[in-house]
Amino acid sequence: MMDPKKNKKIFSGFSYKYFFSNKKENLLQERSLKQEEKLATGNVVFPSNALVELTAGCNHSCVFCANPRMKIQGKKLDIDIYKKFVSEGKELGLKEIGFYMRGEPLLDKRLRTFIEIASKAGIKYIYITTNGARANIAKVKELIDAGLSSIKFSINAASRDAYRLVHGKDDFDKVIKNLKDLHEYKNKSDKEFKIMASFVVTKFTEDEIDEFKRVVIPYVDDAKILGVHGQMGQSLEELTILESTKLTAPFDKIDKAKPCPMLWNRIHLTQDGLLSLCCVDYDNNLIYADLRETTLKEAWNNKIINNMRERHTNGNIKGTLCYNCLYGKKEPLEPIMNCDLKLKPEKIVKRGEKSVLDRVLELRDRHEG
Numbered sequence: 001m002m003d004p005k006k007n008k009k010i011f012s013g014f015s016y017k018y019f020f021s022n023k024k025e026n027l028l029q030e031r032s033l034k035q036e037e038k039l040a041t042g043n044v045v046f047p048s049n050a051l052v053e054l055t056a057g058c059n060h061s062c063v064f065c066a067n068p069r070m071k072i073q074g075k076k077l078d079i080d081i082y083k084k085f086v087s088e089g090k091e092l093g094l095k096e097i098g099f100y101m102r103g104e105p106l107l108d109k110r111l112r113t114f115i116e117i118a119s120k121a122g123i124k125y126i127y128i129t130t131n132g133a134r135a136n137i138a139k140v141k142e143l144i145d146a147g148l149s150s151i152k153f154s155i156n157a158a159s160r161d162a163y164r165l166v167h168g169k170d171d172f173d174k175v176i177k178n179l180k181d182l183h184e185y186k187n188k189s190d191k192e193f194k195i196m197a198s199f200v201v202t203k204f205t206e207d208e209i210d211e212f213k214r215v216v217i218p219y220v221d222d223a224k225i226l227g228v229h230g231q232m233g234q235s236l237e238e239l240t241i242l243e244s245t246k247l248t249a250p251f252d253k254i255d256k257a258k259p260c261p262m263l264w265n266r267i268h269l270t271q272d273g274l275l276s277l278c279c280v281d282y283d284n285n286l287i288y289a290d291l292r293e294t295t296l297k298e299a300w301n302n303k304i305i306n307n308m309r310e311r312h313t314n315g316n317i318k319g320t321l322c323y324n325c326l327y328g329k330k331e332p333l334e335p336i337m338n339c340d341l342k343l344k345p346e347k348i349v350k351r352g353e354k355s356v357l358d359r360v361l362e363l364r365d366r367h368e369g
């Protein structure tokens, strides 16, 4: 196993990260760095990678995530839109699909069917990122049989107590059991799949990094430990309290002269059949097309996305979510397209017994006390 102490801190995306691997190649690290490669700005080739959101609903309410405060309603993706996406995407060169975005993919019982459709269409790499509470061994075996290539468990604390406060649900023991059961199954079976994990570190949980290396890393192929970020300005208030002294990068570390590679490197299908520029577009501010009304090929080069590519290239993004994201602001913004969906008033939902704010304060007191 790679010695975690020798791991270098890498700045990637919006925070510092440590990558670990028990294998020769480190797929999580490769994926992260590939995602950031800057494509020639005029060169708009169709990307090989897509994220598909079965639902934006979630059963957890992590203190740093914008999910509990998003204004859209959790729904289910229409299967016919998805089939259209896969068949047109495959023609255009799509090779990988990740089933997650703003919500929890295992809340949708149809996940197995969606994976099967992608696998049968010839999509080479199919993966999910999950909080793992519903990833019991029977369920994950089903997904692997359907064609799942890898599963990443997001485990954002290394003790039951801190996990309950961070995730808002007392699921730590269940998630660790699910992870260990899967590890055992992998060792016994001849199935090809990868197990991964991530830990989003806050100021109040960074003293659990060593414990994470002990209780999680031995059971995975690859892992990453990363600093919490402000989710594109959408959970900035919490960030100022939660930012990790070791791993959260200051906003001046982000190179604003470079256009964001997300607009060139990946395509995002939301639960409503819409295409978004970004995986963390919690309130649909970066929707550029409605796949019910256009082809994927047209959408990928339509006026709205091309205008945003140009604005990113010229550094002219004020008034958009991208500006708040790159500059760490919460300034007024306009959606880049009117997609006519009903939005809820801004209110943080409470899942479980305690509110996000109460848990942030309890984490702080626990840390300081």
Ligand SMILES: C[S@@+](CC[C@H](N)C(=O)[O-])C[C@H]1O[C@@H](n2cnc3c(N)ncnc32)[C@H](O)[C@@H]1O
Binding pocket: 058, 062, 064, 065, 066, 100, 101, 102, 103, 104, 105, 129, 130, 131, 153, 154, 156, 198, 200, 227, 228, 229, 230, 231, 235
């Ligand atoms: C939004 S979640 C969706 C998938 C699934 N619900 C999960 O938690 O894995 C995708 C990833 O974003 C991470 N994440 C959420 N909020 C974050 C933040 N403020 N900073 C860094 N990562 C964050 C989660 O830990 C998870 O690994």
Ligand code: SF4
Binding pocket: 058, 059, 060, 061, 062, 065, 066, 067, 068, 102, 103, 104, 131, 154, 167
């Ligand atoms: S990080 Fe994942 S599990 Fe946590 S609230 Fe966000 S979507 Fe849900």
Ligand code: SF4
Binding pocket: 232, 260, 261, 262, 263, 277, 278, 279, 280, 321, 322, 323, 325, 326
């Ligand atoms: S909000 Fe915009 S700038 Fe930020 S990651 Fe998403 S696409 Fe890139």
